[in-house]
Amino acid sequence: MKALNKLISFLLFLPLSGCMPMSYPPGEKSQTAQLTDNVYLTEDGASLPLRSWLPAAEPSAVLIALHGFNDYSNFFDQPGQYFSTLGIACFAYDQRGFGGAPKRGLWAGGSAYADDLQVFVRLIKQRYPKRPVYLLGESMGGAIIITAMKNPDMPMVEGIILAAPALWARRTMPWYQTGLLWTLAHFMPWLTLTGKGVHVTPSDNIEMLRALGKDPLVIKATRVETVYGLTNLMDAAFSSAKSLSGNTLMLYGEKDEIIPKKPTYAFLQQFLASDITEKTVAFYEHGYHMLLRDLQASTALKDIAAWINLNPEKQLPSGADKRARAVLSQFSSITFRK
Known part of the structure; x- marks a missing residue:
């Protein structure tokens, strides 16, 4: 703690001619968006790698999946294969700045990610006009879906699935963490962080984690300004709890060491305040992020x-929804700093 305070003090007294954290939004819309077998071509001409897992026969439903921070569309390979055997067509694309998408490592902005999703949903609904469409977001992907659903131009979907959504908003962080992030983002936005020395366990699937460590499309070093942009997104998602309505399933692992329990539970208390019959929350006692x-x-x-x-x-077959109700009943009020 003492070392962290010294670092913050040093950074605060850097010359005030520092930089500003940047986002790198899409260019002007110059064409009609379209889908090929392996590319989502956006309205500004960006080619976003696209993966699909299709059933042998006509699908009964369609699932669009959004990956998490520093990940890419391959995250859905195992789930996509599983759901396709059940007759559900699955699609996932690399979002701007991630995987094989343009401007790797650079943050496009929350509105850009939400707009890309909105257009993609419209294209999928044109392809499958008589099939229900669902959205699934993991971590950052969940936060993007939450914010995108507030857009009045967002096409109607049958339901959304949030897997450990990124909800660690600034108001739920300690002051020294937000202070350090602000300082780094405004004076050294180009600085990259690797996460070395941070001892957290994102999953108990060690073999899978080792494979991710060797995957060149998974980002290992992150620019501070990109973390700053993600935090802006989490702020927006956390603040959208009361406005998120409709058919929703949210899943959370009780051993999640990436997105803390306190902000997640606080979000859920607001989220479940109305329209509870259309909202299902599932807690997995032995689940990770x-x-x-x-x-x-x-x-x-x-x-x-x-x-x-x-x-x-x-x-739910596992009873995880019952467990969520039991756990959440113990948290009647959670407050944070203003």
Whole structure:
């Protein structure tokens, strides 16, 4: 703590001619967006790598998946294969700045990611006009979906699935963490962070984590200004709890060391304040942040499939929804600093 305070003090007295954290938004819209077998071509001409997992016959539903921070569309390979065997067509694309998408490592801005999703949903609904469309977001992807659903131009979807959504807003962080982030972002936005020395466990699937460490498309060193942009997104998602309505399933692992419990539970208290019949929350006692790739991922995947195929008021096969109700009943009020 003493060393951290010294670092903050030093940074605060750097010359005031520092930089500003930047975002790198899309260019002007110059064409009609379209989908090919392996590319999502956006309205400004960006080619976003696209993956799909299609059933052998006509699908009963369509699922659009958004990856998390520093990840890319391949995150959905195992889930996509599983859901396709159940007759659900799945699509996932590399979002701007991630995976094989343009401007790797640079933050496009929350509105850019939400706009890309909005157009992609419209294209998928044109391709499958008679099939229900669902959205699934993991971590950062979940935060993007939450904010995108506030857009009045967002096409209607049958439901959304949030897997450990990124909700660690500034108001839920300690002052020294937000202060350090602000200082670094405004004086050294180009600085890259690797996460070395930070001892957290994102999943109990060690083999999968080792594969990610060797995957060249997974970003290992992150610019501070990109972290700053992600935090802006988490602020917006956290503040959208009361406005997020409709058919929603949210999954959270109780061993999640990436997105803390306190902001997640606080979000849920507001989120569940109304329209509870259309909202299902599932807590997995032995789940980590990467629920869809944990060793027990099949449990969460079966719950998602059941939720899609059944009335959302029905119970989940694993009983994770019952556990969530029991856990949340112990947290009647959670407050944060102004």
